Amino acid sequence: MREILYRLKDRYHLGTPTFQRTDLCFVTVRRDEIRAILTELRDMEGFTHLTFLTAVDWIEEQLFQLTYMVNNREANLSLGLRVLLDREDATGDTIHDLWPTAATYQRELREMFGIKFPGSPRVDEEFILEGWTDLPPYRRDFDTLAYSQQTYNDRPGRVTHDPKTHMQKTLYPSYPKGAK
Amino acid sequence: MKDVDDKFRKTDTEVPLREELRPRKVTTPDGQEIDIDPLRDYFCEAKPKVHPKAYSKIVEDFYNWARANSLWILGFGTGCGAIEMRPLMTPRFDAYRYGIQWRPTPRQANLLVISGYLSVKTLKRAIRAYEQMPQPKYVMGLGSCTINGGMYWDSYNTIKRLDDYLPVDMYVAGCMPRPEALLHGFMELKRVIREGKGEGANKYAENFDQYKANQKAVIKDWDMPDYNW
Numbered sequence: 001m002r003e004i005l006y007r008l009k010d011r012y013h014l015g016t017p018t019f020q021r022t023d024l025c026f027v028t029v030r031r032d033e034i035r036a037i038l039t040e041l042r043d044m045e046g047f048t049h050l051t052f053l054t055a056v057d058w059i060e061e062q063l064f065q066l067t068y069m070v071n072n073r074e075a076n077l078s079l080g081l082r083v084l085l086d087r088e089d090a091t092g093d094t095i096h097d098l099w100p101t102a103a104t105y106q107r108e109l110r111e112m113f114g115i116k117f118p119g120s121p122r123v124d125e126e127f128i129l130e131g132w133t134d135l136p137p138y139r140r141d142f143d144t145l146a147y148s149q150q151t152y153n154d155r156p157g158r159v160t161h162d163p164k165t166h167m168q169k170t171l172y173p174s175y176p177k178g179a180k
Numbered sequence: 181m182k183d184v185d186d187k188f189r190k191t192d193t194e195v196p197l198r199e200e201l202r203p204r205k206v207t208t209p210d211g212q213e214i215d216i217d218p219l220r221d222y223f224c225e226a227k228p229k230v231h232p233k234a235y236s237k238i239v240e241d242f243y244n245w246a247r248a249n250s251l252w253i254l255g256f257g258t259g260c261g262a263i264e265m266r267p268l269m270t271p272r273f274d275a276y277r278y279g280i281q282w283r284p285t286p287r288q289a290n291l292l293v294i295s296g297y298l299s300v301k302t303l304k305r306a307i308r309a310y311e312q313m314p315q316p317k318y319v320m321g322l323g324s325c326t327i328n329g330g331m332y333w334d335s336y337n338t339i340k341r342l343d344d345y346l347p348v349d350m351y352v353a354g355c356m357p358r359p360e361a362l363l364h365g366f367m368e369l370k371r372v373i374r375e376g377k378g379e380g381a382n383k384y385a386e387n388f389d390q391y392k393a394n395q396k397a398v399i400k401d402w403d404m405p406d407y408n409w
Contacts, residue, residue, distance in 0.1 A: 129337065130301050131401030133193035137336050143188035145334040150190050151398060152340040155328040 001025055001077055004045055012037055015082075026067075026080040034083050035093055038068060042098060047072045047079060050098075053105035055113045059140045062087040064115055068095075085115065094120040112138040195400045223405035228385040231315055240376065247316050248373040251366065254289035255282045256309055259296015260356050261322040273359040280366055286312040291369075294346070296356065297325035299337050303345060304399050310346055311408040317381050318349045320369060323356050330355055344394045347380035349373075 005017055005027065015028030029037055041047040047070040056065040064085040071078050085092060094117040096103040104127075106117040111127045114136035126132065135142040168175065203217040234240040257265065268275045269282050283289040286309045298306060310319065321342045324330035329340030342348055349372060352365035372378050384391060388407075396402050 128301075130304070131195040131399070133195060133400060134190050134336075141188075142336070144336040146186070146188040147190050147336045148329075148334050148338075148340070151336075152329070152338075153344055155341050158328050158333070 001079070004041075004077075004079070007045075008037060008040070023076055024078045024080070026082060028082040028084065031083050031085065031093070034068070034081060035095060035098070037081065038070065038095060038098055041070055041079065045072065046074050047077070049073055050095075050102060051078065053095075053102055053109070055109050055115060055138075057087075057113065057138070057140045058084075059087070064090045064113065066092055066109075066115070090115045092117050094118065094123075096120045112136050114139065198401075198403050201403055219403075219405050223407075224409045225405070225407070226409075227388050227407055228311075228381070230382045230385045241374075244374050244376050244378075247378070248370040249279055251280045251291045251318075251370070252289045253280060253282045253291045253293055254286050254309060254313065255284055256286075256292065256306065257295050258298055258302050258306065259323070259325060261293070261295025264322070264356055264359055264362060265293070265295060268359045268362055273363065275363060275366065278363070278366060286310070287314065289313055290315075290317045291320060292317065292346075293320045293322060294326050294342055294348075295322045297323075297330065297332050297335075297338050298342065300339065300398050301337075303339055303395070304404075307345065307395055307399075308404060308408050315381050316378070318369065318373070318378055319346050319380055320350045320352065320365060321348045322352050322362065322365075323354055325355075327351055327353065339398060345391065345398075347383040347391075349378050349380040 001019075001023065005014065005025070008014060012033045013030045017025050017027040019025050049071040051069040051071045052067075053069075054067050056067065058065060064087055066083045066085060068081040068083070069078060070081070083092070090113070092106070092109070092115050094102070094106060096106065096119075103121050103123070106115075106120045107123050107125070107127045109115045110117060110120075110123050111129060111132070117123050129137070134147065137144065137147075201218045203215065203220075205213055206216055207213055234243055253265075255265075257263075265282075267273050275281075280291075286292075290313055292306070292310050292313065294306060310317070319342075321327065325332055325338070326342040326348070329335075329338065332338035333340065339345065350365055350369040352361055354361055357365070369378070392406060
């Protein structure tokens with residue numbers, strides 16, 4: 001794994017790699033180099049399988065993080081490539097021509113995070129949600145509890161207990177001393 | 181509640197009707213110009229009617245006895261309850277010995293078992309299936325998801341109360357109820373029907389406008405007729 005990273009480091013900008021295991025590593029790369037790196041990994045280094053493409057919403061930094069996980073089946077290596085996108089009008093580069101399955105991931109990200117992937121096939125069609133008009137629901141500024149309370153009726157009678165005080169009352173009714 | 185961001189307001193935007201379903205003018209092969217409205221032309225627009233009771237009590241009681249002993253379940257699984265129904269219809273729990281049987285299409289069934297959470301997308305299909313079933317028809321809700329949302333109480337895409345959208349005759353509590361609980365629910369449903377209280381379909385016909393308003397409030401891309409015969 002380290003040799004692969006050394007080879008890539010000669011030509012691309014890589015961040016500090018995070019080794020989760022000896023065969024699993026994450027590294028941040030620049031957005032304009034991600035396609036070149038992925039192509040090289042696929043064609044030269046044997047990372048033939050795109051395990052997943054997913055996103056993380058770093059709302060405090062106003063960033064979206066795309067994680068491309070690629071896998072080398074022969075050598076049993078997994079490499080995660082992180083790309084940071086601006087959260088405002090987030091647009092990623094489509095990689096459906098490298099892995100056709102990426103089109104599905106990109107369609108999902110378009111719907112759930114609102115990240116655009118121009119050129120990806122059928123990316124603007126609805127994927128799971130039907131007739132969704134609100135914010136993309138996986139964004140962290142979308143409040144799912146508030147949305148569900150404003151949309152669906154509650155049945156009265158549902159109570160929420162704070163686990164700490166509730167268990168304290170149940171298990172130790174006379175604690176603190178004198179309280180009952 | 182504490183953890184609700186009260187600044188968040190949902191946006192309510194109309195979803196435009198799909199293009200192929202919009203009313204429009206078309207030219208027929210022999211050159212006529214005709215107006216078509218796909219949602220109206222192929223479907224009956226009549227609302228459901230309340231089924232009147234029989235002329236005397238003893239006849240109505242006989243009908244109810246007969247209805248109670250003829251439960252045909254639509255094999256429509258939503259959520260995890262669909263898995264509980266498999267042992268129920270096979271030798272392990274064997275619901276067939278009570279005369280309760282599964283059918284593959286709504287046209288041949290009269291009991292819709294909503295077996296777990298309903299996302300908005302599935303709700304649309306469930307409504308459609310329910311409306312296609314012949315009367316007398318009953319709805320059974322399984323699990324806490326259909327009662328008050330259960331573990332999906334804060335989900336953006338899952339309804340919390342089934343009886344807002346469909347008339348429920350019997351709830352079976354649990355998460356998930358075991359097949360024994362379901363069998364007990366069937367027995368209770370039979371009792372309810374024998375007593376003449378299984379009036380869900382009539383309730384649906386009486387409060388049809390209210391039910392439709394509730395359904396359309398959550399199903400934004402309503403692309404089917406108001407009543408699916």
